[in-house]
Amino acid sequence: MxxxxxxxxxxxxxxxxxxxxxxxxxxxxxxxxxxxxxxxxxxxxxxxxxxxxxxxxxxxxxxxxxxxxxxxxxxxxxxxxxxxxxxxxxxxxxxxxxxxxxxxxxxxxxxxxxxxxxxxxxxxxxxxxxxxxxxxxxxxxxxxxxxxxFDPGVVNVFCAKVRKDYLDTIESIDILCANAGTHNQFFATNFNAAVNLKELCEDTGYWQHGAWHSSPPFTRSMEFNFPTIGVQKLYSVGHDEVHSLSMNIPEAKIEFWMRVGDEFRATFDVLKKVGLLSLKPIELGMEAISPLDYLAKVLPSAQTFANEYRGTVCVGALISGTKDGISKTIFMHSVCNHEDCYSDLETxxxxxxxxxxxxxxxxxxxxxxxxxxxxxxxxxxxxxxxxxxxxxxxxxxxxxxxxx
The missing domain is CATH 3.40.50.720 (NAD(P)-binding Rossmann-like Domain)
Structure with a gap:
C-alpha cells in the first residue's frame, strides 16, 4: 500500500x-x-x-x-x-x-x-x-x-525482542511502571480517572505455573532500583498485557507492577472508605450516577496540568531466563521526561x-x-x-x- x-x-x-x-x-x-x-x-x-x-x-x-x-x-x-x-x-x-x-x-x-x-x-x-x-x-x-x-503495547514488543535476541528461555516477566513525576494537583490520575482508579480497586491477577492467581489490591509489593529515578515501591495491579503474554509466553511467570506514591495512596484509601470509588449508581434527583463516575468528572484531567508536570517516568519489562544455559535477567525499558513530552507535543x-x-x-x-x-x-x-x-x-x- x-x-x-x-x-x-x-x-x-x-x-x-x-x-x-x-x-x-x-x-x-x-x-x-x-x-x-x-x-x-x-x-x-x-x-x-x-x-x-x-x-x-x-x-x-x-x-x-x-x-x-x-x-x-x-x-x-x-x-x-x-x-x-x-x-x-x-x-x-x-x-x-x-x-x-x-x-x-x-x-x-x-x-x-x-x-x-x-x-x-x-x-x-x-x-x-x-x-x-x-x-x-x-x-x-x-x-x-x-x-x-506503551503498557500494554511497547512492553509486549520488548518481550518479543528479548525472546528473539537476548534469551533462549524465559522464566519470568515483570512489567514495571514507575511515574516519579510531580505536579501541582492535590489528587489526580495520569489518564482516564474512572479507568485508573477502578483498576486500583480490583484484585490483582497474575500468571504463574500455567494458571491464574489473584490477590486483594495492594497486598503484593516489591521494590526496584530504576535507571534515573532510583528505588521505587511498586504494587501488583491487574493489567492488560499480562493476559496476552500469558497466551503467547505461557511458560513464564507474568505480573504487572505499578508505582503508587504514599500521598496518592493515602487519599485513595480515604476515597474508598467513604464510598466515592463505588461503581454502584446512586440517585441524584432525576439522574443516577456512580460515585466513581462523579469523581472522575470533577478530578482534573491530566491534560489540563501537563504544562506543570515535572520529572521522569520509567516503564519496562524485567525478564529473567537463560542464555546458553546461564541464568540472565534483562531490563528492557524506556525513560521519558514530562517536560520533554510537553515540549514536543504539549502533553x-x-x-x-x-x-x-x-x-x-x-x-x-x-x-x-x-x-x-x-x-x-x-x-x-x-x-x-x-x-x-x-x-x-x-x-x-x-x-x-x-x-x-
Whole structure:
C-alpha cells in the first residue's frame, strides 16, 4: 500500500486522540497521508483540527459520530474510505469499531483491552470479546493490532525482542511502571480517572505455573532500583498485557507492577472508605450516577496540568531466563521526561507514550511490515521494525543486563 495515498482515521478526541492527531501531523516526515478525525462532539473535533492547521499546516477532515453506534459509524467510515482506523476512544467502543472496520474493509488498532464501565474484577483471561472477531479479520485479510500503547503495547514488543535476541528461555516477566513525576494537583490520575482508579480497586491477577492467581489490591509489593529515578515501591495491579503474554509466553511467570506514591495512596484509601470509588449508581434527583463516575468528572484531567508536570517516568519489562544455559535477567525499558513530552507535543508522558506507539503501528501496517492480515497482540509481531520506528518518532529505549 502507498502510504502517501492512505486515509488514516483517528477515533476519539480525548487526550490520547488529540495527541495522536498532533503526532500524525507533526511527525509525518515526507508522507502526505490523509488524516481524518472522528469525535463524539463537534467542539472537541473542531478545536484540535484548528490547532493542527495552525501549528503544523496539515488540514485533517472532521467528522462527528458516537463510536458506540455501529451503524452510524459504518456510514461515516464509508464516506471516508479508510485504510486504517486507530481507536483512541474509551475501551467500551472497541467491539463496535471493530465491527465497523470489518464492514468497510479497514485495518484496526487500539491501545487497551475492551472494557465496559460497569465491569469489575473480570475473570481471566481477558480479550475474549476481541478474539471472538479474529476469524472474521483473518477471512477478510485485515490486520487488527490489539493494545499497542506503551503498557500494554511497547512492553509486549520488548518481550518479543528479548525472546528473539537476548534469551533462549524465559522464566519470568515483570512489567514495571514507575511515574516519579510531580505536579501541582492535590489528587489526580495520569489518564482516564474512572479507568485508573477502578483498576486500583480490583484484585490483582497474575500468571504463574500455567494458571491464574489473584490477590486483594495492594497486598503484593516489591521494590526496584530504576535507571534515573532510583528505588521505587511498586504494587501488583491487574493489567492488560499480562493476559496476552500469558497466551503467547505461557511458560513464564507474568505480573504487572505499578508505582503508587504514599500521598496518592493515602487519599485513595480515604476515597474508598467513604464510598466515592463505588461503581454502584446512586440517585441524584432525576439522574443516577456512580460515585466513581462523579469523581472522575470533577478530578482534573491530566491534560489540563501537563504544562506543570515535572520529572521522569520509567516503564519496562524485567525478564529473567537463560542464555546458553546461564541464568540472565534483562531490563528492557524506556525513560521519558514530562517536560520533554510537553515540549514536543504539549502533553505529559502517559499520553505521549500511548500515542506514539499507535502511530508507529499504523505506519508499519501501511508500509507492510506489520500488515499480517489477522488479529494479533504486539508480542506476536516482528519487534525490530517497531522499535526502530518508535525511536525515530522520539521514544527512546534500551536493554540492560541486571546482575544476579
Amino acid at each position: 502507498n502510504i502517501n495515498t492512505a486515509n488514516i482515521v483517528v477515533i476519539g478526541m480525548g487526550t490520547v486522540g488529540k495527541v495522536l492527531a498532533c503526532a500524525f501531523a507533526k511527525k509525518r516526515k515526507t508522507h502526505t497521508y490523509n488524516l481524518h478525525l472522528i469525535g463524539r462532539t463537534e467542539q472537541s473535533t473542531s478545536d484540535i483540527t484548528a490547532r493542527i492547521v495552525s501549528l503544523y499546516g496539515l488540514s485533517p477532515q472532521r467528522h462527528f459520530c458516537d463510536a458506540k453506534q455501529t451503524d452510524a459509524l459504518i456510514e461515516t467510515l464509508r464516506k471516508i474510505g479508510p485504510h486504517i482506523v486507530v481507536n483512541a476512544a474509551t475501551p467500551d467502543t472497541h467491539i463496535s469499531v471493530m465491527r465497523a472496520c470489518l464492514q468497510v474493509g479497514a485495518h484496526y488498532i487500539d491501545t487497551a483491552v475492551f472494557e465496559m464501565p460497569e465491569d469489575f474484577n473480570v475473570p481471566a483471561p481477558w480479550y475474549s470479546h476481541e478474539l471472538a472477531l479474529r476469524e472474521q479479520f483473518q477471512q477478510k485479510g485485515l490486520t487488527a493490532i490489539l493494545s499497542i500503547g 505529559q508522558v502517559t499520553a505521549y507514550t500511548t500515542a506514539l506507539p499507535a502511530m508507529a503501528a499504523t505506519l508499519l501496517i501501511l508500509g507492510g511490515e506489520w500488515d499480517v492480515g489477522t488479529m494479533v497482540h504486539p508480542e506476536e509481531l516482528p519487534p525490530d521494525p517497531f522499535l526502530n520506528e518508535i525511536r525515530e518518532l522520539g521514544l527512546e529505549w534500551r536493554a540492560t543486563y541486571i546482575s544476579h
